[in-house]
Amino acid sequence: MNDRIYPALQLTDACNKRCRVCLRVPGEKVHHMTRTIFERYLEDIHRVAVRFDIGFQFVTGGEPTVWKDEGLDVADVISALSKTGKIRSITMPTNGKRLEKKEFADQLFTRISHGVDQTVIVGLSVAEYQENLIDGRCLPLGHLTDQARKPGNTIMPIALVTLLKNDDTDLILKQNYPDVFQRVTPLAPMGAGENEMAECPSLSLGSADKSNLGSFLPYFRRDVTSRLKIHDEAFDDIPNRHIMNTLSFSAHCGRSPFVDKAWHYCLPFRDNPDFDLAPVGGMTEKTLDEFLETREFLRRIRSMGVLDAVESYRPKLKPRFREKLDDLLGPDTQVSVAYRGCMVCKKIAELGIWDEIRKLNPA
Ligand code: SF4
DSSP: OOEEEOOEEEOBSOOSOOOTTOSSOTTOOOOBOOHHHHHHHHHHHHHHHHHEEEEEEEEESSOGGGOEETTEEHHHHHHHHHHTSOEEEEEEEEOOGGGGSHHHHHHHHHHHHHHOSSOEEEEEEEOGGGTOOBTTBOHHHHHHHHHHHSTTOOEEEEEEEEEOSSOOHHHHHHHHOTTSEEEEEEOOSOGGGGGOGGGSOEEETTSOOOGGGGGGHHHHHHHHHHHTTOOHHHHTTSOHHHHHHHHGGGSOTTSOOEESSEEESOGGGTTOGGGEEEETTOOOTTHHHHHHHTOHHHHHHHHHOHHHHHHHTGGGSOHHHHHHHHHHHSTTOEEEOGGGGHHHHHHHHHTTHHHHHHHHOOO
């Protein structure tokens, strides 16, 4: 069976909201996917599918429901992706602002359902910073679940809950929408959230202390005990460094490309040209494997885990980079646990260590 990949297609970074900890940069209008580029993406998908099984296809933004180009909107995009017959599951995250209007929700999900040959997962972002859970009620979630129950509709609603360190959004939703599946993730220090580290569930790599995970602790515990195949009792004493290294094997490193005008190796490095795979229209079944052939440190991340990979280069690092690494691995530095280790990897990059390693090991 082919390896599985999970590409995320960004239609636009335009949005109809200005969340204070937006993953992107609120109000930034750098990327708008044209119809022509999208059609080239469909060709890429057919080529890539020769080598990879496309597990999930994310159709994201900014806000995908505000995107339009040459008569196409997100319903047309999802239909065209479904009709490739190459994608197991299509997921559209949304902030739900346009779903507050029942007529819009009805019209959009009827069109999506009629245009696809599979169930489409619609992830509604519900979070403190989305300000869409008012007095325990979430209007767009109500409209979304109504649409999911409508005969002939083929959408599956899930609540995408991004938890801050001190946050009970998940508990309120569980109480008021017990039938809605929640995918709970921790706030990530990316985009506008980059300066909000204090609100990001985090831990130090130099201890076993897990108290800084806050409201995300029970989800982290469940994820860790299932992926490390350990008993609950063992969880508290396991060194955080070992946990984050092991979790990074589940970060889909090299299997979660992010696509705007170009295919990027992964979201955290979309702005780093060193991680560009190919322009849209230029992706082939060989591109990802050939790219990994030229990036030894990425191959080490995938085979050893992100922390063992960087540690394996320690002897070759100059003293100042070893000091930075010791700092990162020390008890006084907090790292975000978002994306199962990718934020640790991003931190290593921000310290200049991956660049230094690339200089040491060009291949
Ligand atoms: S952030 Fe690092 S670990 Fe995560 S996918 Fe990218 S290269 Fe891999």
